[in-house]
Amino acid sequence: MVTEFRFHKIAKTELKTYLTEPSKVLDISADFSLDETWHAIHFLLCKVDRDGELKYAEVVLEGIELPMPETMMEMYEPTFNLGSPIHDLNVHLSKVNEKELVELYLESELEENDIHIPIYFEEMEEDEQKSMLLRDIIDLKKFYSEIEPEREFIIKYLGC
Numbered sequence: 001m002v003t004e005f006r007f008h009k010i011a012k013t014e015l016k017t018y019l020t021e022p023s024k025v026l027d028i029s030a031d032f033s034l035d036e037t038w039h040a041i042h043f044l045l046c047k048v049d050r051d052g053e054l055k056y057a058e059v060v061l062e063g064i065e066l067p068m069p070e071t072m073m074e075m076y077e078p079t080f081n082l083g084s085p086i087h088d089l090n091v092h093l094s095k096v097n098e099k100e101l102v103e104l105y106l107e108s109e110l111e112e113n114d115i116h117i118p119i120y121f122e123e124m125e126e127d128e129q130k131s132m133l134l135r136d137i138i139d140l141k142k143f144y145s146e147i148e149p150e151r152e153f154i155i156k157y158l159g160c
Helices: 012-020 022-027 038-047 083-094 098-103 107-112 119-123 126-145
Strands: 004-011 032-034 079-081 152-159
Touching: 004 012, 012 152, 032 126, 038 098, 038 126, 083 126, 083 152, 098 126
Parallel strands: none
Antiparallel strands: 004 032, 004 152, 079 152
């Protein structure tokens, strides 16, 4: 099953709509998405968090859980991040050297830790895999840097 992690930027004024009608989250197109690389990126970000605070955990996974209708719970796990956490995450992300981060990538380590590896990585050399991860990390940092934490939220969900 192909999965992707979708990120939506919404105005704070729209949050009530999504809290009262969570299925509306699925009606908005993604402002940014990570395809199957999302789990590896999450793993790498947490790996650089040497002080054990897991400040990077919320970049992809984590956040405040958004209620979803039971019929959709099997396919989607939406969460959202508020203004201050977005600012903090952006500060942390801006300090990440994406090239150094990608150098931490070892496919064997992902397998050992039960991290989802994109199926198309099987056909790629490790340098190509790292290149793809690097592109996605740069795009993720750019997405977070463009959020206006005082006026916007991020809604994230895993989809297929």
